[in-house]
Amino acid sequence: MTWQFNSKIGGTHYENISLSKNPRGAENLMSVMLSGGLEYSTPVANISAKPTLATNRYSDSTRNNIDRGLNISANYVTENARFSLNLDAQRDTSFDSELTTTGYIDKKVNRKSDMHSPAVTFFLDELSTISLSHSFTDVDYANGINAGLFDYQYSNTSISYSRITKTLGTISLTLADVTQEIDQLNSKYDTKIIQAGFSKQLSATISANVYAGLRKYDTNIGYANYNSSDNGWVMDLSAGKAFSHSNLSVSASREVTPSGGGYMVLKNQVSLGYRYPLSPQLTARVDAIALKNIRETESGDLNRYYGNADLGLIYNFEPNWNISLHIQHRKNHSEEGIPGKDNVIMFNVSYAGPKTPVKNYHRNTEF
Numbered sequence: 001m002t003w004q005f006n007s008k009i010g011g012t013h014y015e016n017i018s019l020s021k022n023p024r025g026a027e028n029l030m031s032v033m034l035s036g037g038l039e040y041s042t043p044v045a046n047i048s049a050k051p052t053l054a055t056n057r058y059s060d061s062t063r064n065n066i067d068r069g070l071n072i073s074a075n076y077v078t079e080n081a082r083f084s085l086n087l088d089a090q091r092d093t094s095f096d097s098e099l100t101t102t103g104y105i106d107k108k109v110n111r112k113s114d115m116h117s118p119a120v121t122f123f124l125d126e127l128s129t130i131s132l133s134h135s136f137t138d139v140d141y142a143n144g145i146n147a148g149l150f151d152y153q154y155s156n157t158s159i160s161y162s163r164i165t166k167t168l169g170t171i172s173l174t175l176a177d178v179t180q181e182i183d184q185l186n187s188k189y190d191t192k193i194i195q196a197g198f199s200k201q202l203s204a205t206i207s208a209n210v211y212a213g214l215r216k217y218d219t220n221i222g223y224a225n226y227n228s229s230d231n232g233w234v235m236d237l238s239a240g241k242a243f244s245h246s247n248l249s250v251s252a253s254r255e256v257t258p259s260g261g262g263y264m265v266l267k268n269q270v271s272l273g274y275r276y277p278l279s280p281q282l283t284a285r286v287d288a289i290a291l292k293n294i295r296e297t298e299s300g301d302l303n304r305y306y307g308n309a310d311l312g313l314i315y316n317f318e319p320n321w322n323i324s325l326h327i328q329h330r331k332n333h334s335e336e337g338i339p340g341k342d343n344v345i346m347f348n349v350s351y352a353g354p355k356t357p358v359k360n361y362h363r364n365t366e367f
Helices: none
Strands: 002-014 027-041 045-058 065-077 081-093 110-123 128-141 152-164 170-182 187-201 206-221 226-242 247-258 264-277 282-297 300-318 321-333 339-352
Touching: 170 206, 187 226, 187 247
Parallel strands: none
Antiparallel strands: 002 027, 002 339, 027 045, 045 065, 065 081, 081 110, 110 128, 128 152, 152 170, 170 187, 187 206, 206 226, 226 247, 247 264, 264 282, 282 300, 300 321, 321 339
């Protein structure tokens, strides 16, 4: 059994933290994050628990919050199958949870999210597997209706077949049923997906994942007595390239995802990541993300656009310690067409502890 301790302390300066058209002024944040891990492993089983605690203090004290999280995962492998269970509990706010979905981040709304996800994979032979998985998430917002946020239940059930081939690497076919229900609005969004693709190491330095498919989505907005059904497509593409002194990764995806706005969104997203070591201790990184979220309403589709470009420097001054400086530029275009932009400066000091064995102490008692 091993344990691990991590921590981070830092400060962030926002010019327009709410990404509004007319910002009220700059905002400063001081945060302290503590996390740990306890893990037990055998040749056939593994179980781990990872708690997280983060205290965030803003110039505007009404934004102050304490985020808490706990993730527990367990795996067990037999000769013919692998069983797994993942439990995740989060107690946070809408500042982070709604950033890439609804964009409703101008008010602090406490959020409670609980997820459980069991899965099993059967080994048909040395090259083929069949996997069954089910994920269920229950999200509650404290007085969220005043901020346009609604409690919801989200589930994703899938079955996949995978096979290792000589030409395309690992190929797979997946059938999935994705559902979001909002009881407060008497609404339900259901999407059925069929998707196929492959994952392959193209060379010693290049890897690629290519998945694409079709979806059929049904919308039932109970409070508006609105029902619709339509077809579309989904995809998940990614590639990585390792150069002699750097690494590049790119991805593009189109997928359905839940949100707290009382609806499911279709998210179109592209991202890029680049790492370049300037010295053995100093690394430069560039990260960028751009997305377009689409949601269907009784009066037509509504779109939201969001982008974030991040330039960072990370200096490892000890084996387990580093200092990082990040400069970000963010842009937002709401569903109502209202633009907003923000410039962010972040400074952090982080500690990532090693995995340390837990010693057993035996006390001998003499009679």
